[in-house]
Amino acid sequence: MTTIVWFRDDLRIADHPALHAAAARDEPVVGVYVLDEESPGVRPLGGAARWWLHHSLASLGERMAARGAPLVLRRGAAAEVIPSLVRELDARAVVWNRRYGGPEREIDAGVKSELRASGVEAGSFAASLLFEPWTIRTGGGTPYAVFTPFWRACQAMPAPRAPLPAPEALRGPEIAPASDRLDDWELLPTAPDWAAGLRETWRPGEPAARERLQAFLDDDVRDYERARDEPAGGATSLLSPHLRWGELSPHEVWHRALASGADAGAFLSELGWREFAWHTLYHHPDLATANLDRRFDAFPWPPLDPVALEAWRRGRTGFALVDAGMRELWHTGTMHNRVRMVVASFLVKNLLIDWRHGEEWFWDTLVDADAASNSFNWQWVAGSGADAAPFFRVFNPELQAQKFDPQRLYVRRWAPDHADGLGPMPIVDLKASRRAALDAYETVKQHP
Ligand code: FAD
Secondary structure, eight states: EEEEEEEEEEEOOOOHHHHHHHHHTTTEEEEEEOOOOOOOOOOOHHHHHHHHHHHHHHHHHHHHHHOOEEEEESSSSSHHHHHHHHHHHHHSSEEEEEESSSSHHHHHHHHHHHHHHOOOEEEEOSSSSSGGGGGOOOOTTTOOOHHHHHHHHTTTTTTOOOOOOSSOOOOOOOOOOOOGGGGGGGOOOOSSOHHHOOOOOOOHHHHHHHHHHHHHHHHHGGHHHTTTTOOTTTOOOOHHHHTTSSOOOOOHHHHHHHTTTHHHHHHHHHHHHHHHHHHHHHHHTTTSSSSSGGGGGOOOOOSSSSSHHHHHHTTTTTOOOHHHHHHHHHHHHHHOOHHHHHHHHHIIIISSSOHHHHHHHHHHHHHTTTHHHHHHHHHHHHHTTOOOTTTOOOOHHHHHHHHHHOOHHHHHHHHHHHHOOOOOOOSSOHHHHHHHEEEEEEEEHHHH
């Protein structure tokens, strides 16, 4: 009479409504994580994400085991793996926290109806967002397309619930179910091992996530609004991969930030952007591949220049801030938000390379690569997205560097060759490429 807790993007035990519900049933609990690289439409994880997942699962497995329940690892199409595990364990119920991507919702709905048809209980819970995407609607009943009224509508809703405690103890089954070995999934890079910079920078897992939140609230939150745009400042929370993998719930972050006594409004509204990105993905499941503003389908992209794309990826464009950002990304699996905007604008508007190529590179290299936030923000910069920056607003990477990195601390750290005047030659003329982008944009403007 086991209850199975199906973990997905919620690799934690505190404020985990599905685990909480399972623990309350007073039956043996088995956790499962399914590495699903087979279901149609589910996007394979990028390299940096796989690295994070390995470590986060190791941490979750330890935390579950310390409380008495196993975390079983299985590989395959979730629609087959979950029902088969139910039969194997003769389980009475399966519970999980909801996902919001299109293919994932389809899988979950299919599993739920199959389980229920065979007399097994199936329960899903709200856990990864502060506001369920379908509950926030304009007066006309449509989804929001503009951030400010969206966030205002969220704030008019009942406040996000208080976080649930981690279960103190769980009852496991008498015989532990068979599990894959994490190492056999080969999520970590080996030949070559490019993850040294990731290891230096991050500690995946729930305990480290909570320490990071505490450190941010003790220290940086007070300076957040003033310094959040300075890439060398270290004033932002660095919580994005922990939120991406659900090592912390947004509810916990929300309530702890409010309780910190600091004026956390600016920081909380960034959580609002995360909500808005998921709201947008929920209503537009093809956000990573299709322009939200369909007029951009007519954008006259020139044939892809693979040399320019590679120079951008490797941080060899000749523009200090762009190169510093791309090298920071390659080394650490993250990049400061201001610099993400600058490198994205540079790719799309100075190199005239379709935003989807940039989105794919970020998907592969970011530890926080997130189905909603990545595509949402790429489209935001490209001008085709929700409440997007207008296409004609082209970031000038040199002016951005002067404004946000005036002492060149960030450039010195990530692209010291530039700081010493030895960086590569610029691969593009800023003025001429800006002009070409604006001319190309005329086609979009004239499109009905
Ligand atoms: P903080 O400033 O401390 O913000 C707190 C939290 O709010 C973040 O951890 C994050 O969860 C959320 N947040 C902040 N800004 C945004 C935003 N613009 N959109 C959505 N959520 C936000 N963020 C991702 O989590 N995953 C991505 O794949 C991703 N891709 C991006 C691609 C581009 C081109 C751009 C311009 C931005 C992208 N972002 C993405 C948003 C943002 O850059 C990161 O969330 C932020 O840099 C993370 O640092 P932090 O945790 O210190 O943020």
